[in-house]
Every structure is written in structure tokens, then in C-alpha cells.
Amino acid sequence: MTAAIKPKHQRLVLLGIALVALIGAGLLAAWALRNQAAYFYLPKDIVAEPPAPGRAVRLGGMVETGSLKTAPDGVTIDFIVGDDKARVPVRFRGITPDLFVEGSGVVAEGRMQGGTFVADNLLAKHDENYVPREMAEMTAAQAKATVAETR
Amino acid sequence: MIAELGLAMLWLAAALALLQLAAGAFALSARGRELGGIVRPVAVVQGVLCALSFFALIVLFLRTDLSVKLVATNSHSLKPFVYKLAGTWGNHEGSMLLWVTVMGLAGSFVALFERRLREATMLATLAGQAFVSIGFYAFLLFSSNPFERLPEPAAEGNGLNPLLQDIGLAFHPPTLYLGYVGLSVAFSFAIGALITRDVGPAFARAMRPWVLGAWIFLSLGITAGSYWAYYELGWGGWWFWDPVENASLMPWLAATALLHSASVLAARNALRAWTVMLGVVAFSMSMIGTFLVRSGILTSVHAFAVDPERGSFILALLAIYIGGALALFATRASTITEGARFAPVSRESALVVNNVALSAILGIVLVGTLYPLLTEAFDEKVSVGPPYFNPMGAIFFVPMLVVMAIGPMLRWRGDRAARVSGKLAIPALAAAATALGLVALAPTIKPMPFLGIALAVGLAVASVLPLVGRELKRTPLPTWGMVVAHFGIAVALFGVGSDSAFSTEKLVASRVGETHAVGPWQVTLSDIEPVAGPNWTAIEATMAASHAGGAASELHSQSRNFTSPPLVTSESALLTRWNGQLYAVLGEEADDQRWQLRLWWKPFVPMIWYGGLLIGLGGLLALIGRVAHDVRRLRAEGKIAYRRQRQGR
Numbered sequence: 001m002t003a004a005i006k007p008k009h010q011r012l013v014l015l016g017i018a019l020v021a022l023i024g025a026g027l028l029a030a031w032a033l034r035n036q037a038a039y040f041y042l043p044k045d046i047v048a049e050p051p052a053p054g055r056a057v058r059l060g061g062m063v064e065t066g067s068l069k070t071a072p073d074g075v076t077i078d079f080i081v082g083d084d085k086a087r088v089p090v091r092f093r094g095i096t097p098d099l100f101v102e103g104s105g106v107v108a109e110g111r112m113q114g115g116t117f118v119a120d121n122l123l124a125k126h127d128e129n130y131v132p133r134e135m136a137e138m139t140a141a142q143a144k145a146t147v148a149e150t151r
Numbered sequence: 152m153i154a155e156l157g158l159a160m161l162w163l164a165a166a167l168a169l170l171q172l173a174a175g176a177f178a179l180s181a182r183g184r185e186l187g188g189i190v191r192p193v194a195v196v197q198g199v200l201c202a203l204s205f206f207a208l209i210v211l212f213l214r215t216d217l218s219v220k221l222v223a224t225n226s227h228s229l230k231p232f233v234y235k236l237a238g239t240w241g242n243h244e245g246s247m248l249l250w251v252t253v254m255g256l257a258g259s260f261v262a263l264f265e266r267r268l269r270e271a272t273m274l275a276t277l278a279g280q281a282f283v284s285i286g287f288y289a290f291l292l293f294s295s296n297p298f299e300r301l302p303e304p305a306a307e308g309n310g311l312n313p314l315l316q317d318i319g320l321a322f323h324p325p326t327l328y329l330g331y332v333g334l335s336v337a338f339s340f341a342i343g344a345l346i347t348r349d350v351g352p353a354f355a356r357a358m359r360p361w362v363l364g365a366w367i368f369l370s371l372g373i374t375a376g377s378y379w380a381y382y383e384l385g386w387g388g389w390w391f392w393d394p395v396e397n398a399s400l401m402p403w404l405a406a407t408a409l410l411h412s413a414s415v416l417a418a419r420n421a422l423r424a425w426t427v428m429l430g431v432v433a434f435s436m437s438m439i440g441t442f443l444v445r446s447g448i449l450t451s452v453h454a455f456a457v458d459p460e461r462g463s464f465i466l467a468l469l470a471i472y473i474g475g476a477l478a479l480f481a482t483r484a485s486t487i488t489e490g491a492r493f494a495p496v497s498r499e500s501a502l503v504v505n506n507v508a509l510s511a512i513l514g515i516v517l518v519g520t521l522y523p524l525l526t527e528a529f530d531e532k533v534s535v536g537p538p539y540f541n542p543m544g545a546i547f548f549v550p551m552l553v554v555m556a557i558g559p560m561l562r563w564r565g566d567r568a569a570r571v572s573g574k575l576a577i578p579a580l581a582a583a584a585t586a587l588g589l590v591a592l593a594p595t596i597k598p599m600p601f602l603g604i605a606l607a608v609g610l611a612v613a614s615v616l617p618l619v620g621r622e623l624k625r626t627p628l629p630t631w632g633m634v635v636a637h638f639g640i641a642v643a644l645f646g647v648g649s650d651s652a653f654s655t656e657k658l659v660a661s662r663v664g665e666t667h668a669v670g671p672w673q674v675t676l677s678d679i680e681p682v683a684g685p686n687w688t689a690i691e692a693t694m695a696a697s698h699a700g701g702a703a704s705e706l707h708s709q710s711r712n713f714t715s716p717p718l719v720t721s722e723s724a725l726l727t728r729w730n731g732q733l734y735a736v737l738g739e740e741a742d743d744q745r746w747q748l749r750l751w752w753k754p755f756v757p758m759i760w761y762g763g764l765l766i767g768l769g770g771l772l773a774l775i776g777r778v779a780h781d782v783r784r785l786r787a788e789g790k791i792a793y794r795r796q797r798q799g800r
Contacts, residue, residue: 018425018503018507021508021510021511021547022507022511024511025511025512025514025515025547026514029514029515029518029543030518032542032543033522033535033539036535036536036538036539037522037526037535038533038534038536039531039532039533040532040533040534058532070742073659073660074659074660074741074742074747075658075659075741093658094749095385095658095736095738095739095749109534
């Protein structure tokens with residue numbers, strides 16, 4: 001094996017190995033990103049074109065006023081996330097973020113399971129200065145829609 | 152007055168950086184040789200002025216001088232002393248001033264203590280350091296002036312983000328910055344060596360202690376940041392693949408690769424171009440990280456202010472420095488001759504595998520971190536998390552761990568596999584025995600934690616093998632350092648594997664007096680009552696935890712309400728035992744008299760951070776060994792020179 005590689009070409013061989021490994025890493029990364037990245041959905045998108053069941057996605061919208069219900073175990077909550085076109089029931093088991101309230105925006109991470117969005121994690125506003133990026137724009141659009149509806 | 156003084160010193164430091172660049176560059180030519188003498192002193196004064204300017208800002212924060220805009224928007228007169236101090240760097244402008252201060256001081260230290268580089272390379276290095284500093288001075292002075300006055304002094308300050316009101320803020324940013332910005336020295340060394348075509352073992356030996364120093368701080372900073380996220384965020388996790396975490400991991404990966412390739416260059420004069428390239432890449436990763444967390448392109452507690460102008464400013468700096476360094480590398484790489492050769496089975500080959508694997512992991516993390524930003528430009532919002540990073544990283548991490556067990560046993564230049572295979576059978580057996588034990592005791596374990604724990608045990612045994620058969624007292628400190636750091640990786644990996652394989656979680660709504668089982672523990676919610684601190688009020692849950700009928704230990708978990716600015720945070724309660732940690736978080740009141748409690752039993756989880764500390768300690772041992780060796784060598788050289796002088800007379 002040692003004799004097969006001419007010592008003269010060691011630099012080229014090393015370069016070749018490094019390039020193959022790095023390009024391999026790049027291709028693997030590209031392939032994995034296509035499969036593993038969690039896409040962001042608005043309620044109308046998730047209703048119109050639901051993602052494959054079990055695929056991790058993010059759902060962002062407004063928590064509908066009056067929809068929040070706590071199950072008898074005290075730690076599971078059900079609520080509806082909506083926008084101007086669609087409403088999606090969401091179930092979450094855990095401690096909600098501190099600024100999670102009805103009528104305010106939320107981004108839920110999770111997956112669709114038989115018409116219900118099961119969330120592993122909820123992201124709400126930290127405070128006025130720290131807003132999840134997707135929500136910063138959406139609340140404005142949402143506010144407009146809410147105004148239009150109530151008029 | 153102090154603010155004006157601080158600003159003046161900052162301008163002066165920037166001017167000196169310009170002088171340092173011009174004099175250093177000019178001194179490289181034949182005509183400007185005499186100018187070379189001023190470069191070192193200028194570098195020292197530049198760093199000192201910058202530090203004084205930072206000190207002025209600290210004084211303003213300690214006095215809560217509300218006529219300064221930065222103090223008024225980020226501080227509060229009623230804040231405890233330590234947060235007034237730490238608040239100096241708990242904001243965009245102050246943290247950038249800390250950044251340039253570390254950079255200036257790093258240049259000062261190099262100018263003062265680095266004596267073994269050729270003078271021309273030294274001048275080019277200091278000019279390079281000044282060149283990078285100038286951009287960041289410009290950034291501070293033109294778009295992030297920390298000393299700006301308000302037209303009217305404010306009546307009271309806005310206060311500090313409560314998430315930052317933690318003792319960690321006093322240590323985490325300075326530690327991380329020493330690591331991040333310390334890598335600028337490696338960048339400047341690489342530029343200097345490229346300019347003077349002086350890439351060789353002497354360059355690697357000169358650069359190595361500086362990289363080690365930065366790497367130690369980076370390792371400790373990441374460890375501390377991870378622990379902070381673990382107990383302060385109250386999610387029970389210790390690594391979230393958050394872009395901000397990745398921003399600190401990427402320079403660490405590059406610096407780790409650089410340390411290993413520099414040792415090949417120093418010992419065997421091989422991997423020359425590659426080592427220079429890594430010097431450029433390591434600090435480039437620091438700058439990319441700074442861009443990610445400071446430009447406001449990401450939303451996090453680290454992105455202080457969203458200001459597109461600042462983002463484009465840092466982006467322009469990035470393009471100039473990284474692009475410039477890569478262009479320089481491209482034009483000079485062909486002049487770097489091929490280094491010494493080595494056989495496929497040798498210490499060098501193992502270190503090449505280490506470097507390729509670390510670079511591949513770096514690439515995977517970089518792509519995963521930037522991908523959401525790229526797709527957002529095309530109006531597609533995605534997030535990339537553990538399902539991507541964990542398996543992709545493991546593909547390269549696992550082979551790297553195997554080589555890490557073997558590599559230190561191999562000889563330089565060439566070795567026979569048969570010579571080391573006998574010794575390596577011991578760690579292989581240990582890993583196999585662990586694997587069998589896991590299959591027998593925990594048949595439901597998932598493949599990744601299974602692999603992690605077995606490899607961790609094997610690596611722990613393998614990492615001490617280089618000491619076997621050596622006289623321990625005469626073993627050089629850098630070897631001890633390597634052993635301790637590699638052992639630290641094994642310890643951390645064991646903690647990671649154990650946490651993901653054996654953690655148990657319980658989520659309940661509990662009345663006072665009720666008892667819940669989590670893992671081997673019985674936890675009773677004994678009391679709920681309101682408490683108050685200096686600038687917050689809280690609901691505090693008192694819990695009694697007992698283990699297999701033993702005496703009960705008390706835990707206190709709080710849900711805190713801060714007043715200025717208004718925010719609620721959870722203070723988790725931790726109970727640490729030798730074999731793990733009990734972790735409790737108090738949630739909201741579910742309905743009448745029931746409180747949400749989240750409890751975890753995490754076996755051996757603290758080993759993650761003990762491992763991180765060991766890695767830092769290993770670096771420290773190696774650094775002490777290297778520096779002590781240098782000092783001895785300098786003394787010996789001095790004596791020889793003195794004798795020669797006397798004999799000559």
C-alpha cells in the first residue's frame with residue numbers, strides 16, 4: 001500500500017482526501033437540509049397544503065381569543081391558532097412561555113397529527129424588544145386582518 | 152468629562168493603529184527600515200489607550216451617568232453593583248468596545264513578549280493586527296459610539312434586560328471575547344508569514360501559545376455559556392444548536408484544528424499551507440460569528456439592537472478582511488513549498504484525519520447556520536435544528552473519536568500498526584464491555600447515545616495510554632495537557648450520552664403536599680409563597696426531594712417578575728449528586744391551587760461541564776509547558792550570548 005503511492009504525489013493525495021471529505025460533507029449537508037429543515041407555515045398554508053404527517057414544521061399565527069382550554073391533568077393545553085383564512089387546533093403539553101396569552105402571536109414547533117398540530121415547543125414574545133423573527137412581520141399583518149374583521 | 156476623555160482616547164488609539172499599519176508596512180521595504188523600531192511601542196500604547204477608554208466606560212456605568220445615552224438606555228441607578236459593572240458589556244456599543252480592547256491588548260502582548268519570529272515577519276504581523284483593528288475602530292467611532300451624550304440627561308435609566316441580570320454576564324462575555332478576539336493574533340501571524348513567505352516550524356512554534364491561550368478561553372466560555380443556558384432558560388437542555396451557540400462553536404472547531412496542525416508544522420515541518428489557511432479561517436469564523444449575533448439578523452438575547460446600517464458595516468468589514476486574507480493566500484500559496492513527507496500510518500496522518508473531520512464538522516455547522524438566512528432571502532422561512540446537526544455532525548465526529556484514541560500512540564513520520572494494536576486492545580475491550588453492559592441493562596437505548604457512551608469509555612481509557620510506561624515526573628507538560636484534554640472530551644461525551652439515554656422527565660400540575668416520583672427521587676411540593684428581591688418579585692416553590700428513603704433535601708424554584716423592564720423569568724432549582732442532577736422548574740398556576748411543575752432526573756449530566764473544564768485545564772497545562780520551555784530557551788540563549796561576548800573580549 002505504502003509503495004503504491006509515489007512519495008512525490010503525497011501533497012496531491014492529501015489535497016484529494018481533504019477535498020473529497022469536505023465536498024462529501026457539503027453534499028451530505030445539502031441533502032440533510034432538504035429533509036430536515038423545519039419549514040414555516042401560516043395557518044392558511046398548513047390547511048391548503050398540509051406537510052407530510054410527522055414532518056417537523058413551525059406554525060405561526062394568533063392564539064384565538066376564548067379558544068384556550070386546559071385539560072384536567074393541568075399541563076396539557078389546547079388552543080386554536082388562526083389567521084384571516086384558516087384556523088388550526090394546536091395541542092401542547094408543558095409549561096407555556098411567560099408571555100403566551102390569548103389574542104397574541106405565537107410560533108409553535110411540532111408536527112401535524114390527524115388534523116391537530118402537536119407542538120413540542122412554543123415561542124412567544126420574550127418582551128417588547130425580543131420578538132421571534134417570523135412574528136415581527138406577522139403581527140402587523142394580523143393586526144390589520146383583525147381590524148378588518150371586526151369592522 | 153469622563154465620556155469625552157474616553158472618546159478622545161478611542162480616537163487616539165485608532166490613529167495609532169493607522170500609524171502602526173503604515174509604519175509596519177513601510178518598514179518592510181528597503182527604504183523604510185528605520186521605521187521598524189516604532190512599531191512595537193506603538194502597538195503597546197495603542198492597546199493601553201483602548202483599555203483606558205474601556206475603563207472610562209466602566210466608570211460611567213458604575214456612576215450611572217445618565218447624561219450618556221448608552222448608560223441611560225441600558226442601566227438603572229437601583230441595579231446591584233455587579234450588574235452595573237457587567238452592564239458595561241451587556242449592550243451593543245459596550246461589547247464592541249470590549250472587542251476592540253481585547254484586540255488592542257492582544258496586539259500589545261504580542262509586541263511585548265513575542266521574540267522568536269524574524270523581525271520582518273513580526274512587523275508584518277503587527278501591521279496585520281493594526282489593519283484588522285482599524286476596521287473595528289471605524290465601526291465603533293462611526294456607527295456605534297459608546298460615549299454619545301444625550302441633549303438632556305435622562306431622569307432614570309431603562310434598566311438591563313432581566314435575562315442578562317445574572318452573575319454569568321460578568322464572566323461569560325469577557326471570557327468568550329478573550330477567545331474569539333484572541334484568535335485575531337493567529338490571523339495576523341498567518342498574514343505576516345504569508346507576506347514575508349516565512350511559513351515554517353518557527354512560525355508554528357511562535358503562533359501556538361497564542362492560539363492555545365485563545366482556545367482555552369473559548370473552551371471555558373462555551374462551557375460556561377452552555378451551563379448558563381441549562382439552568383437559566385429552564386428547558387433542561389444544554390445545547391440548542393442556536394445560531395448564537397454555533398457562532399461560538401465554529402471558531403472553536405477551527406482553532407482546535409489549528410492547534411493540531413500547528414503541532415505537525417512545529418514538530419515535523421509538514422502541513423504548511425494548511426496551517427496558514429486555518430489561521431485565517433479561525434478568526435474569520437470569529438468575525439462571521441460577530442456578524443451573526445450583532446447585526447440583528449438573528450433574534451436572540453445577544454442581538455442588542457436591530458440596525459441595518461450596523462449589519463452592513465460588519466458585513467463590509469467581513470468581506471474586506473476575509474476576502475483580502477484569502478486573496479493573499481491564493482497569490483502566495485504556490486510559493487509555500489511542500490513540507491516533510493510522512494507514511495500513511497503515522498502521527499501526522501492521524502492529525503490530518505483530525506483536521507479533515509474538524510473542518511467537515513465546521514462546514515456542516517456553518518451551512519446549517521447560514522441556510523435559514525439564505526432561504527429567507529427567497530422568502531422561504533425555515534429553521535434548522537437537532538435533526539440536522541446531530542446526525543450530520545456524528546458522521547464525522549465518530550471516526551474522529553476513533554482516530555483520537557489511536558493517534559497519540561503513533562510515532563511521527565511512520566509507524567507499524569502492529570506495534571500499537573496490542574496496547575489499543577485495552578480501550579477497545581473497555582468500549583466493547585460497555586456496549587455489552589448497555590445492551591444487557593438498557594436494551595431500549597437509542598443508537599446515538601449507545602455509541603456515545605461506549606466510545607466515551609473507550610476514549611477515556613485510550614487517552615491515558617500515552618502516559619503508560621513513561622516516567623511521569625519527566626513527562627513534558629504539553630503531553631499531560633493533551634492527555635487531560637482528550638480525557639475531558641471523553642468525560643463530556645459520557646455526560647452527553649448519559650443525559651440523552653437515561654434522563655427521566657415528569658410534568659405535573661401539583662397541589663401543595665403532593666409527592667411525585669422522577670427517576671429514583673420522590674419530590675414533594677411543600678410550599679408556595681411570594682418572595683421579593685432588589686428589583687423583582689417572585690413566586691417561590693419549596694420542594695423536598697428524597698432518594699430511596701434517605702434524608703430530604705430542599706429545593707427552591709422561582710418564577711420571577713422583573714419590574715424594569717417588565718419580564719418574567721424562571722429560576723430553576725438544581726440538586727447535584729455525584730451521579731446526576733435533579734432539575735425542577737415552576738410553571739404557572741394551572742387552576743385552583745394546582746401548580747405546574749417540571750421535574751427531571753439527569754444521570755451524570757454535570758460531566759458535560761466537568762469535561763469542558765478538563766479540556767480547558769488541558770490547554771492550560773500545555774500553555775504553561777510551552778511558555779516555560781520558551782523562557783528556559785531564551786535564558787539559555789542569553790547565557791550563550793553573554794559567554795560569547797566575554798570570550799570575544
